[in-house]
Amino acid sequence: MPELPEVETVRRGLEEVLPGRRASRVEVTGRRTVRRQSPSELVSRLQRRRFRRPDRRGKYLALGLDSGDVLVIHLRMSGQLLYLPEPSAGARLPHTHVVVGLDDGSELRFVDPRTFGEWFVTGDLRPDGLPAEFDRLGPDPLADGLSTALLRERLLGRKVAVKAALTDQRVIAGIGSIYADEICHAARVRPDRRVETLGMAETRALALSSSRILRAAVVHRGSSLKDERYVDLMGTLGSYQTRHRVYDRAGEPCARCGAAIERVRFGARTAYCCLGCQS
DNA sequence: AGCATCACCTGGCTGC
DNA sequence: TGCAGCCAGGTGATGC
Known part of the structure; x- marks a missing residue:
């Protein structure tokens, strides 16, 4: 996607x-x-x-x-x-x-x-x-940058799960299901955590991970999943999917702590995460 | 107002 | 093997 x-x-x-x-x-x-x-x-x-x-x-x-x-x-x-x-x-x-x-x-x-x-x-x-x-869109982490202070401001007053906030284009523009899961894992935050419970260090980790992961994924020309639906303008597949730590990796060991990656449901959505090292 | 849920749509996968 | 039914998922509309 x-x-x-x-x-x-x-x-x-x-x-x-x-x-x-x-x-x-x-x-x-x-x-x-x-x-x-x-x-x-x-x-x-x-x-x-x-x-x-x-x-x-x-x-x-x-x-x-x-x-x-x-x-x-x-x-x-x-x-x-x-x-x-x-x-x-x-x-x-x-x-x-x-x-x-x-x-x-x-x-x-x-x-x-x-x-x-x-x-x-x-x-x-x-x-x-x-x-x-x-104007409806939130800041674009690459085009506009995403500081800890800015992310904190964007999340202020919202009462939703972290993944719901990260994928809400009014909060931040550009993140979907795949990168939200990867960002949450990198920041050691569960995607179903409520944003109002996040501490400053966690918000900082989410802001830094967002910029870092999106930039790295651009370097690898995006993620092409098993259905090979995404290709670039010339029809070439991306390669960032080989670096996914959690997305579509249920049952595989977490690269950081070894616990099995899980597929969790919250609301009507699903998320991949590691309950061993994300809280 | 703001959050939750649904509709849109097809291909791929699951399970019988 | 065949096929029905489910699921994925971004966004805008609708419901609460």
Whole structure:
């Protein structure tokens, strides 16, 4: 599932190929990908526009256009953004919902089996050029930094489990289920602990672990799970999954204390953690 | 207001 | 082996 490191890896790939390219042809084939505006509106605001440098906040990609609009893309659960230098060479994969032909003959394709992913073009922007609705997002640990004081402030007054807070995009932007579990393990905090019970040292450990783990995962180009759903822009798998300490490792010994990793349920969600060294 | 739960969706897995 | 049914999980809507 694409989280901050996977989306950042895709953004870096886009940065290599997209700036200066013109969208010469835009084809919306899926029914659900473009849903907050009509597909024809998206096509008309995207077609013939030149891309600027791609940006990202949390799990959202923000692709600036020379018209002043921004193309926002969210991969959600199963979205893949693929770049084909020579599109004639490859047949379209099933579940290809959007195709953008670029002016050098290359193509950007959006493949998304579960159709949760979303594209829209907006001109409602903040002074920093990002979509106004990004105001809802909390700080992005990579783009904005995440100090202990800032995390403490973001958690203040909330009465939810630590994992629920870390994955709440209004609190911090970019963390999903996988990295929340890894961050909690690194910080020795149980994901089902209530945030109001956290001490300063634990909040500090969570802030430091968040930045460290997300940065390391970007270096390894994200996590590709067993279903191999996540690939980067060129179709290459990430490798951070080999460094997961707890996620999807129920029954395996904890690398830190040797106790068996457990899969715990809290509310309607699950989390992987080590009860031997996380409290 | 703020927290909890549900709906959305398909592929992969489990269990009979 | 085949197949029904469950589960995953980010976000926005709805319920409490």
